[in-house]
Amino acid sequence: MEKIYNELKDIVGAEFVSNQPEELFIYSRDMGTMLPAAPDFVVMPDSTEEVQKIVLLANREGVPVVPMGGGLVLSGLTRALKGGMVMDLKRMNRILEVNETSRYALVEAGTSQGILQAYLKRHHPGLKHSIPDAPPIATVGGNVLIHGSGHLSQIGGFHSEMLNGMEAVLPTGEIVKTGSCSASPYWFSRAPLPDLSGLFIGWAGTTGIVTKLSIKLFPAHPYNDARVFITGDIELIADVLHRLTGTQLTEDITAGVSCIIGRVQIFPMVIINYGADTKEELTWKRNLIRASVKKYIDDKTGGFAPLPPASRADLLKAPNPQPTQVADEKKGGGFEYVGSIMPIELFAGAYNIGVEISKKFGIDNLMAARIIGGHCMMFSYTYTFNRAIDADVDLARNALHETNNAVLKLGGIPWKAEAPAQKEIIKHMDPNTFQLMNRLRSVLDPKGIMNPGNWEVG
Amino acid sequence: MYELKFNEKICEKCKSIDCLMKCQYMDLGLDEAREEWKKLIRGDDSRVLGDCATCYACEEYCPNKNHPFYMIVERQEEKKAWPVPIPLTEQQLLVMRPRGRIKPQKLRAPVVNMCAFPMLQGTIRGKLFEGASTFGGYDVFCNIMWLHFARNSTIRERLPKMIDNIRNNYLKESGVDEFICFHDECYGTYTHLAPAFGIEVPFKPIHLFEYLTRKLDALKKQIRPLNEKVAYQRPCSNRLVPETQHWVDDIFARIGAERVKRQYDRENALCCAGTIQAQQKDELADDVQKRNIDDMAAAGAKYCVFNCPACFFTMKDLVAERGIIPILMSELCHIALGE
């Protein structure tokens, strides 16, 4: 252990490696309900070369490596389930290139959402990236690699779909490139080559460490507006979403509905964000968006709520601070939600699951969905809990676990699933698919050093 | 219970049908207006049910004080001709429901009723409101707003309870029998709507502008005339109490503000369009707001003064975009007092 520590020190410098209990304690847990699992070391590399050296060392010694960005995934994926080292990538936060014309940004994987957003606002005010509602310290790499979504997901789909290519260090130490950058100096797309980026997306850090990535940027419009569509009938929402997405005019569509025990039920709301280059265009878009749900306006079963300017301004904030506020509803710093990816038509069924589990466990549940393209949604169930109260955490963990199972039964798939939920997904998975995953992994990571304990049976 | 005092016989004899002929949101000829009005009285379908912007203005237009607008709302509710999508109304009914949390409290005169705007309590400040105490919240909400939602039944159900709440928890307790209405709607409710529905009001409401006029007289020496042009946005509820309009002129005279002459003021005032938006008629709302603000700008107004906080929130950004400063009346007075 001492030997490994000293070698790590030689690679990154003494300030950027630790085996001290207080630091290991912090890195042993996240804000969610998963039980702590402490690493033996924490190491913070500053470059691809340092990452490579660390991986070669880990591979030689058979020491597990857990890649970590912001550590905000909430489902315990950056805990060292089998010890070893957490590789914290936050020092690798350089913005390497912004291509105005082809609208992409090449960044180091540890670049935070906040840094990129601020950089674009200052240096490229006509461009923006799709920011998730996570706290701004969340990293671009961490988010893309879990198939995150955000404020432009109506236009661009999952953040993984906005990826143009990447540089990664394989578990055996080779540095590889995927996408156009593997054959061209430009990082403009994953096409037309065999799409190797998929080897690293959705794998919970079990296939390698991404060090650089290029993501798509989008126009930052000077005029922006938000509308809130309200209906009292949960069964209508899927069709409302279908109609709204059909306009192809919006940047972001989210739907929210809460189930707070003992409180008056507020109606489901669909929040629609859109932007334009002129006021006239904004009005034109508003009218077309309204026309898409005219059927419901005409029969009075739904309509747009007039918004006071303060509420409108809140809805236009990216990231939206509300999830962070909700996260701390019960204080104690705990927050976890089941995010599940599912087809849009399952909205009412997904909602019913949430209400049922909320009642069964006697726990408040804030449900929300973000529509991805016009094709599916990320439906989330947030069970509030106070992390300082063990019984509260246990209750939320059980409610989350039951929700994961119910979602799978409904036809959805838990997103950024906790290790126990990954096992449930595997049970539902075509066995040949899982076998292929294992075969790929054994080729890439013959010693099984990458984030072990994830995507495993038993 | 609480039957609307509307007399069909008066309408039968009416030659002018001013209620509909002066309406700014429907363009009807006299014969058509008469016909539509007859349909309404009979309880038949009428285009008025769907086209009414619920601007309250016909309450002012009717020369016979026959409550045409309240009657339209009665018919909308009877015929379920909901002006606003049902879930928006139901959501509002939930959000603005009485909470039953009111407790007796001793207040000191002058007492200001903030109604549904306790969050604006910060405006009750300075020399104008020295020593004033306030009450507000959904347990004392005047509920007149439901006129926009075709819910006279909610007014009938909730308003008498609110009146009891105010009397039993604040006024009796404090030995006070009058209060200042922060919101013009409350004044309209207690002096106009309640009597029209036969709801007893056991206290004396004072219009905010009457109070401000009196205070400005008392503080006369401290006023530094503004010498500014000001446009006035008259709210819908003021159509119920047009007799209070002169206080706008009285206040302006005292603080040295010039009420700009413009097309859409006084009897010809335009709605802020918040309700029209709730009716999902965005293009009409855009048009109304544009005409209104163009008119203010053309008249050279530096300020747009609001009586109603709801109008203020609906229009403030649009007004500001045109370089006109949106402001509540009491705040304009504070400026004149150097506060």
Ligand SMILES: Cc1cc2nc3c(=O)[nH]c(=O)nc-3n(C[C@H](O)[C@H](O)[C@H](O)COP(=O)(O)OP(=O)(O)OC[C@H]3O[C@@H](n4cnc5c(N)ncnc54)[C@H](O)[C@@H]3O)c2cc1C
């Ligand atoms: C209040 C709140 C709101 C949120 N809202 C959203 C939202 O709107 N949209 C959304 O998508 N998410 C949201 N999240 C979830 C989550 O915080 C984000 O997805 C976040 O971007 C994850 O990034 P991270 O840097 O924290 O990843 P981490 O938690 O550090 O890592 C996530 C996973 O990726 C792996 N990993 C990280 N970096 C690398 C790398 N360079 N190479 C290989 N593997 C790597 C890790 O091992 C782990 O398995 C929210 C979270 C919170 C707390």
Ligand code: SF4
């Ligand atoms: S309500 Fe008034 S204006 Fe209208 S028809 Fe009757 S009397 Fe005439």
Ligand code: SF4
């Ligand atoms: S309330 Fe206004 S819009 Fe409705 S009929 Fe009367 S004047 Fe016309």
